[in-house]
C-alpha cells in the first residue's frame with residue numbers, strides 16, 4: 001500500500017496555468033464553455049501536458065462481487081443476478097455495453113468476488129473470495145483480503161495504461177452493494193444512516209427502513225473512524241469497492257484521468273481520498289446518481305458531476321455517458337484556433 005501511495009503526486013500546476021491561459025486565447029468569449037473549460041484545465045493538470053492529447057482510448061472496468069449482507073433482505077434481487085449479469089456483460093447485452101459501443105469505450109469485466117463461479121472466457125478472473133461476510137454481524141473482509149482486492153484494481157489500472165488507455169472509467173456490479181456503499185459514505189462524510197441509505201435497485205418503504213437500520217447498527221458495531229480507510233473496507237467491504245479504490249489510485253499513480261460512475265464508485269473514491277488526498281486531482285465525477293448517498297459522497301470528494309439524469313443503474317453507465325463530455329472539453333482546448341491564428345482582434 002505504501003508503495004502505491006508513494007507513486008501519487010498532485011496535478012501539474014504549470015500545465016494547469018498554461019491551459020487556463022490558452023483557454024483565454026481560444027476563439028470564444030472567455031468562460032463561454034463553462035464547466036468544460038475547468039475540466040480541460042484539470043485534465044492538463046492530470047497529464048502534465050498542455051494541451052493534453054484527446055483521450056480517445058478509453059475503457060470502462062466493471063468490478064463485480066457479492067455481499068454477505070444480502071442475507072438480511074436489503075435488496076429485492078437474488079444474489080445470483082450478479083453472476084448472471086457478468087455473463088450478460090461478457091455477451092455484450094447490458095446497458096453499459098450499449099453505451100460503450102455508442103461512445104467507443106472498451107469494456108472489461110472483473111470477477112473480484114462473485115459468490116458463484118462464472119466460466120466466461122471474456123472476463124478477468126481475480127476472485128479474492130466468494131463474496132464478503134455479512135457486515136451486520138462482523139467484519140466483511142480480513143485485512144489480507146482488503147489488500148488483495150485493492151491490488152487487483154491497482155495492478156489492472158497499471159496494465160490498462162500500459163495497453164494504451166488514456167482514460168479509465170469505473171463500473172460495478174454487485175447485488176446489495178448499495179448497503180456497503182452507504183456504510184462507507186457515512187464513515188467518510190459523517191452523514192447519518194438516514195442521509196446515505198437509499199432504495200438501490202428499488203425497494204419499498206418498509207425495506208428501506210429495514211436497510212437503514214442495518215446500516216445504522218453496522219456503523220455502531222464497527223465504529224471505524226474516517227482515519228482508517230482500510231479498516232472501513234474490512235468492516236463493510238465490498239471486494240468491488242476495494243478493487244475500485246485500487247483502480248482509482250492506479251489511475252492517479254499513472255497520471256491518467258479516471259471517470260467515476262455512481263454511488264459505489266463514490267464510496268470507493270472516498271476510501272482512496274482518505275488514503276491519499278491528491279487522488280482527487282485525477283478524478284472526474286461522471287454523473288450524480290439518484291441514490292441519496294451519492295450527493296453526500298460527491299460533496300465530501302469536492303467533485304461536481306457532469307451529468308444528472310436520474311440514473312441509478314451502476315455498471316459504469318453514468319461514467320460512459322459522461323466520457324464524450326470529457327473528450328469534447330479536451331478537444332476544444334487542443335484543437336480550437338486562437339484569436340491570433342484566426343486573425344480576430346480580441
Ligand SMILES: O=C(O)c1ccc[n+]([C@@H]2O[C@H](COP(=O)([O-])O)[C@@H](O)[C@H]2O)c1
Nearest residue numbers: 075174176178200201262263289313314
Ligand atoms: O451506480 C449507482 O449509483 C447505483 C445505484 C443503485 C443501484 N446500483 C446497482 O444496483 C446493484 C445494487 O443495488 P442493491 O439494491 O442490490 O443494493 C448493483 O449492481 C449496483 O451496480 C447502482
Ligand SMILES: Cc1cc2nc[nH]c2cc1C
Nearest residue numbers: 077081173201313314315
Ligand atoms: C438486472 C440488474 C442489472 C444491474 N446492473 C447493475 N446492477 C444491476 C442490478 C440488476 C437487478
